[in-house]
Amino acid sequence: MCDSLELSAASYHVIGDCDPSSYPLQKKFHTPEFLRSIPHIRPRSNLQGVVNRMRNTMIQSVHHTLQSNDFIQVMTPIMTSNDCEGAGELFSVALASSNQIDLNAFFNSRAFLTVSGQLQAEMMAHAMTRVYSFAPTFRAENSNTSRHLCEFWMIEPEMCFVQLPDLMDLAKKVIMDVAKNLEGKHGEDFRFLESRVDKTVPELVQTLREEKNYCHLTYTEAIDILTRKGQKFEVPVKWGIDLQSEHERYLCEKYCGNKPLFLTHYPAEIKPFYMKDSGDGKTVEAMDLLVPRVVCFGWIRSDVQGEIVGGSMREDQYDVLKRRMEEKGLLSEEVESGRSTKALDWYLDLRRYGSVPHGGWGLGLERLIETFTGVQNIRDVIPVPRVPGSCLL
Numbered sequence: 001m002c003d004s005l006e007l008s009a010a011s012y013h014v015i016g017d018c019d020p021s022s023y024p025l026q027k028k029f030h031t032p033e034f035l036r037s038i039p040h041i042r043p044r045s046n047l048q049g050v051v052n053r054m055r056n057t058m059i060q061s062v063h064h065t066l067q068s069n070d071f072i073q074v075m076t077p078i079m080t081s082n083d084c085e086g087a088g089e090l091f092s093v094a095l096a097s098s099n100q101i102d103l104n105a106f107f108n109s110r111a112f113l114t115v116s117g118q119l120q121a122e123m124m125a126h127a128m129t130r131v132y133s134f135a136p137t138f139r140a141e142n143s144n145t146s147r148h149l150c151e152f153w154m155i156e157p158e159m160c161f162v163q164l165p166d167l168m169d170l171a172k173k174v175i176m177d178v179a180k181n182l183e184g185k186h187g188e189d190f191r192f193l194e195s196r197v198d199k200t201v202p203e204l205v206q207t208l209r210e211e212k213n214y215c216h217l218t219y220t221e222a223i224d225i226l227t228r229k230g231q232k233f234e235v236p237v238k239w240g241i242d243l244q245s246e247h248e249r250y251l252c253e254k255y256c257g258n259k260p261l262f263l264t265h266y267p268a269e270i271k272p273f274y275m276k277d278s279g280d281g282k283t284v285e286a287m288d289l290l291v292p293r294v295v296c297f298g299w300i301r302s303d304v305q306g307e308i309v310g311g312s313m314r315e316d317q318y319d320v321l322k323r324r325m326e327e328k329g330l331l332s333e334e335v336e337s338g339r340s341t342k343a344l345d346w347y348l349d350l351r352r353y354g355s356v357p358h359g360g361w362g363l364g365l366e367r368l369i370e371t372f373t374g375v376q377n378i379r380d381v382i383p384v385p386r387v388p389g390s391c392l393l
Helices: 032-036 046-068 118-128 164-185 187-196 201-209 219-228 245-255 318-327 345-352 365-373
Strands: 130-138 151-160 215-218 261-264 286-291 306-314 358-364
Touching: 046 130, 046 151, 046 164, 046 187, 046 365, 118 130, 118 151, 118 345, 118 358, 151 164, 151 365, 164 187, 164 201, 164 261, 164 286, 164 306, 164 358, 164 365, 187 201, 201 365, 215 219, 219 245, 219 261, 245 261, 245 286, 245 306, 306 365, 318 345, 358 365
Parallel strands: 215 261
Antiparallel strands: 130 151, 151 358, 261 286, 286 306, 306 358
C-alpha cells in the first residue's frame, strides 16, 4: 500500500455534499461515549473500520474451522418458550398492536427472545452428530457495565460421541485459527490498534495462536492454588464459590504467566442442570476458557476479559437428568405419561428416545472481538449496541 499519492486533476465533481462545519466527525479525538450517541455515523470512524473488518474475518474464520471439521450450521429459533440457563433474565414477546398486553395471546403460551440456541442445537445434534448455531441472543440483565449487552452474537457447537477434552480441543482450534487468520490479513489494522488502543495486542495474538500456551487446571486445583499462595482477595476463596474476576485474573496472570487457561470440573451447585456429572457426585464435566487481562499504555483495563468460551458435556442419562429437572421445577407432573405440559418436557425426550455422550460450548463473538482488538468496552465492538436505557436505531 502506498504511503502517499499525488493526483493532478483537471476537474472534479461533488457526488455527495457534506457540510464540514456540522459533520459530527471532526479532525480531533472523539470519546467513545460521544461516538455511541451517533451510531448511524460511528461506523465511519477509524476504530470502527478496524473493528468491523476484523469482525468479518473472525466470523469467516469460525465458519471455516467448523465447516472443515464436518459441522453443519443449523438455524435455531429467535423466539422460544424455553430459558436455557434457567436464570429468568428474559425478554417477553407480546403484540405491539394490542392496547392490553397479553403475553399468551399470540402463541397461546408465553414466548421469549432466546438466551441461547443450545437446547435446540442439541436436538439437531442427535440427528446430525455435529452442528453449530451462529445467531443473536438476548439477556434482560439490567447491568450497565462495560462487559454487558442485551443483544449479542453467539457461536454454539454441539457434537455427539465426544468427551470433555474434545470440547476443549475444538475451542482451542477455533481461537488459534482466528488468531492466525487475523495476523495474515490485518497487519495494518493491528498497527493502528498497537499505536492507538493497546500496545500489547500483537503479543496477545501471538500467545493465542500457539497451542503450547494453553494451560489447564481443574476447579479444585485452582482453589488449592488460590488458598495456598496466601493471596488476599475481596471475595474469600473456598471450595464451592463461583470464581470472581480477581480469582481468574490471578490464575491467568500470576500462575499461568499471562496465558489462556482452561478451567474444568466445576461444582455442580453453581452450574446449570444439563451438565453431566463427573462421577464424584460433586462436580460436573464443565469447562471455561479464560484469557489474560490486558495492560494498555501503563494503565490497567477496567474490564477483565475473563471467560470467552463456556461449555460442558451434557447429561445423557435419562434418570439423572429427570431428577435434576424435577429439583429445578422444570418438568410437569405428567411427564411419565408422555404428555408435555411444560416447556422443557421435550428436552427429556431426547434421552428417553435414545441418547449418546454429547457436549458443546458457547463463544461470545463480541467478547472474542474485545480480546483480539484490545477495545475496552463491549459496546464498541458491535455496530449498534443494545443496553439498558438505550435502543437507538
